[in-house]
Amino acid sequence: MTAHSDLDPRFDPIINRVGTSCSKWDAMESLYGVSPQDGLAMWVADMDFKPPACVADALVAMHNHGVYGYYGDQTAYKEAICWWMQTRHNWHVDPASIFTTHGLVNGTGLCVDAFTKPGDGVVLMTPVYHAFARVIEAADRRVVECELANTDGHYSLDTAAWDAQLDGSEKMLVFCSPHNPNGRVWSRAELQEVADFAKRHDLILVSDEIHHDLIYPGFTHTPMSALDGISDRLVMMTASTKTFNIAGAHIGNVIIADEGLRARFAKRMGALGLSPNSFGIVMAQAAYSPAGAAWVDDLMVYLDRNRQIFDAGINAIPGLKSSRLEATYLSWVDFADTGMDRDEFTRRVQQDAKIAANHGPTFGKGGESFLRFNIATSRAVIEDAVERMQKAFADLQ
């Protein structure tokens, strides 16, 4: 295969997002000191791609109609969600079990509110998506960090150590599957271990599966809901927003099979007066379709090649190690073997390579020597990023 035989006109063009008030490019200077004029935004988890045409077509149809009133009957929208979960994940979802939140950070906050009390412990398996801790702490609950085992870049559960760590004050576990930031697709046996751990400690298990469609060849995502004997404590969270790059729509699916948990969640949503916005519904419904599915299949081919190029380029730098992603477009790079302290490798990435990447410690214990790079961008940007990194660390070669 030549270097450019696998280009794709939907993903290759570099779309200039600067000046659109997007978080990724327009906030990187204030957060990372990297100018969007000559820097690369490889941090927050959205893609530099347009969503599939079916999503844009649905918005255009809405625009052409021209009246933007309250949304009503959600039957077709919920059917589209059920169709997606059944065809893509072999998961039968009852439409009555679906809540539509303003995304999954909002979904996490609602779960914290509905199922725990101030002062309760909420368990996270770190390093993990940083917003979980932010939401838990903002609600005056305690984050209990259970650190994943990292063996030469491969992450695994460490439930025996966690059993000894918990003291009974914990009420909930927020689990990330597939995992952000290490890119693991948890096996069925590992999911069973997590479910057993939740049962042993009487924890509500919130399974955030927002990255469940972004799976690389050779791996299969199993929804936590596929396990037996867990539904009475399980809250499933999925979304169309990562999959189709429509995070600005702020829409997420919280799916609760158990009627008791469902009633408690519904009460919180009702008390806050939450209901979905019509733009998000229209976009998500259009995306959860055969045309959307074909687009995701092509996206994964493109991302897989990005992943290979990025990993080969980064792993060629002595001392840097990019975890082999099984899912997600978020590369987790370990700088521990460079012998540099965090300020020095971060300075090189931000000031010499001019790349904005997420800082590892924001993901909790175990993230200290890492930066996270978003590789969901055009191939040319990935090649540029690799070149910049090789130059910034040329003295290690």
Ligand SMILES: Cc1ncc(COP(=O)(O)O)c(C=O)c1O
């Ligand atoms: C695991 C996980 N959950 C939730 C989110 C954000 O979800 P939302 O935009 O729906 O709030 C992200 C974004 O990166 C994520 O990685």
